[in-house]
Amino acid sequence: MFDRLRLSADSPTHAAWLATLLENLMASANAPSGPPPASKAFIAALPRPKSLAPDATCPICTEPLDEKDSDARSLPCGHTFDRECVVPWLELRNTCPMCRLELPTDAPPKPPTPDPAQFVTTRYHVDSDDGEDDVYGMYG
Numbered sequence: 085m086f087d088r089l090r091l092s093a094d095s096p097t098h099a100a101w102l103a104t105l106l107e108n109l110m111a112s113a114n115a116p117s118g119p120p121p122a123s124k125a126f127i128a129a130l131p132r133p134k135s136l137a138p139d140a141t142c143p144i145c146t147e148p149l150d151e152k153d154s155d156a157r158s159l160p161c162g163h164t165f166d167r168e169c170v171v172p173w174l175e176l177r178n179t180c181p182m183c184r185l186e187l188p189t190d191a192p193p194k195p196p197t198p199d200p201a202q203f204v205t206t207r208y209h210v211d212s213d214d215g216e217d218d219v220y221g222m223y224g
């Protein structure tokens with residue numbers, strides 16, 4: 085019995101699973117307030133840089149951006165990245181990773197929606213106020 089407990093606590097798979105779960109939770113918690121992804125058409129049409137310094141590197145992975153070997157892509161602000169580095173980024177948010185220049189998005193900005201949690205709290209607050217009034221009426 086003790087052996088079983090020890091096994092499950094020390095299991096690296098379990099630790100990895102917990103880490104993944106935590107990561108997913110953080111990601112989904114951050115998602116609603118974060119910027120929208122960049123437009124798919126915009127990502128697909130990202131231009132190659134017209135010219136590239138011989139020692140240019142991708143700011144994300146710091147690998148050299150060789151015009152021949154690397155599939156480099158330029159953003160409108162002039163920052164240049166590996167395609168494989170910048171595309172996953174742009175699929176999550178519509179900003180340049182370096183200067184936060186806003187890029188086109190597919191989704192129109194959502195109108196602010198009432199927060200259901202706040203609505204419940206307000207209702208509860210009003211109800212409890214009524215209750216307090218009754219209590220005061222009883223004793224006063």
Ligand SMILES: [Zn+2]
Nearest residue numbers: 142145166169
């Ligand atoms: Zn890179």
Ligand SMILES: [Zn+2]
Nearest residue numbers: 161163180183
């Ligand atoms: Zn930039």
